[in-house]
Amino acid sequence: MNYLRLVLRTHRHPSAILLVAQLLGMLLYPFVENTDLGRIAFNLFGVAILGITTAMVRRTPGLAWISACIAAPAIVMLVLQLAFGMAQLVAWTSFLEAVFYFYAAGSLTAYMLEDHRVTTDELFAAGATFTLLAWGFTHLFILVQALEPGSYAAAVNTADPRTWTELMYLSFALLSSTGIGDVIPLTTKARALASLEMFVGLMYLALVVSRLVGMTLQARR
Structure with missing residues (x-):
């Protein structure tokens, strides 16, 4: 019975599954x-x-079919990288994954804004959308680094390419406007992309999150 209740709750809050999976x-x-x-x-x-x-x-x-059309070639390229070590596909895979995550983030944003009633799943969707944006920009950072090596520096091993974890850290720092840390964009393209992410982060908090908070408080009153 407890398991059935858990399944039902999961079905009601799919955004929570996505959020937990990304954070894990x-x-x-x-x-x-x-x-x-x-x-x-x-x-x-x-x-x-x-x-x-x-x-x-x-x-x-x-539209799910658009997501599937973007995800399918990305999955194929990931499989080719796993099976044959085709490192030359990293840039293409990162580009497709970035497009996919941004489309998903846009879809979730539309889901949160389509009515004036805030549900529990929409609150989870707010967190999931934020992580989708962060993941999308991380893949764009990987794309920039693949096309222009040396685009990012760090306090440790500055000559090596930045790892996924380092670029994810940079992405979350920029999107949340909490700083930049020790991972620094060096080239003009990398800095332009970093500036764009800071702008997106501010607009997301100002337009989407603030609206959800406002509607939640209004409903309680």
């Missing part, structure tokens, strides 16, 4: 990113995230 990936990846097996596992986890997000889009005003 973000927390677990630093422990495995330095091993080949860990990177393979994380790529497989990325495929799972794409699948969860595509299913989530079906509950929003977004």
